[in-house]
Amino acid sequence: IIHGVSLYLEQKWYRKTIWMYLAVPVLLYAGERFLRFFRSRLYTVEICKVVIYPGNVVVLHMSKPASFDYKSGQYVFVQCPAVSKFEWHPFSITSSPRDDYISIHIRQLGDWTEGIKKAFSVVCQAPEAGISGLLRADAPNRTSLPELLIDGPYGSPAEDHRKYDVLLLVGLGIGATPFISILRDLLNNIIKQHEQAEGLSGSCSNSNVSSDHSFTCLNSEHGNRTPKNQRRTLNTKNAYFYWVTREQGSFDWFREIMNEIADSDIKGVIEMHNYLTSVYDEGDARSTLLTMIQTLNHAKNGVDIFSGTKLRTHFGRPKWKKVLSKIGTKHKNERIGVFYCGGPSLGKELSTLCHEFNQTG
Ligand SMILES: Cc1cc2nc3c(=O)[nH]c(=O)nc-3n(C[C@H](O)[C@H](O)[C@H](O)COP(=O)(O)OP(=O)(O)OC[C@H]3O[C@@H](n4cnc5c(N)ncnc54)[C@H](O)[C@@H]3O)c2cc1C
Structure with a gap:
């Protein structure tokens, strides 16, 4: 605009050409605003639960509109009119x-x-003394909760996880979010398979028909009742999740799902590793005492003192070459997908290692 001021101040109308330079960006901006306005009216959501965690993370649970079909790994644009009427x-x-x-x-x-x-925070209840360190708001307070609009879902590279037999999911800090959805999906799949297997053995023992026949019936009946987004099959045989975080408080964000996986994944489809980088590397003399206390507590109570989950927290950073080499050796001749969400430097390192391993086989 500053560059074009002289054109704008031109007296002769045919020399006023500034509109040519402004028209395209203004049209694009207005188009994006209109599109967003209409798309945000496609789905109406109501907030059913809010949790505010230490480490400055707010978790919002919303009702799922009937036609809102998404894949794990995807994202949505969010607008909250109480905060800003224009920002998504x-x-x-x-x-x-x-x-x-x-x-x-x-x-x-x-x-x-x-x-x-x-x-x-205004609408959340303060934590009860000694019970929970979190601020929460559940369904009964719903009327007083701020309104939220969503636009999406939009695709992201993480949704391609379905193409691979084996997954290595690496998240730094809040970068773990797209992978939590994938892990939940895998867990639901494991639970469903387990239920089907139990139903199958139940129907086998209760009827005279052959096991082959009862399997076909079970599948076709289930297939008819399952909603569209639940019918997609998962090819994933194994998933390795590495979560690297600096603050101990972050473990609260996903504690529930981690414990659920530890309890329900009997076949060991999902392997999870938490890394706390604010502590010296494992093997370093300065973290020996911590490791001893951690080991004792885990052996006695089955819970890690750092994460409060059933997984033992590792200290320092993972040795990525070792991690990739171990997975590569264990899953020869299988398609391994490496997915990463976090800062660019580790992304580069992982990409270089993947190329190296692809070339050496
Ligand atoms: C596809 C996608 C998915 C995302 N998913 C999540 C999620 O699940 N949870 C979550 O907490 N955040 C997520 N983010 C990031 C989130 O959108 C931003 O943190 C948020 O928009 C920041 O808004 P703000 O106005 O508060 O901060 P701003 O004032 O816009 O930014 C504050 C600081 O954060 C940095 N920043 C902002 N956005 C990003 C970004 N995308 N990557 C790196 N640095 C950034 C800025 O450079 C600045 O230093 C996602 C971003 C993308 C593109």
């Missing part, structure tokens, strides 16, 4: 497509995300 921000969906709600985890970074925390 992208957030990965952390619920599984089979869940009857949509959830997102929002980490406070700047003005808008801070605004979200403030807006929801």
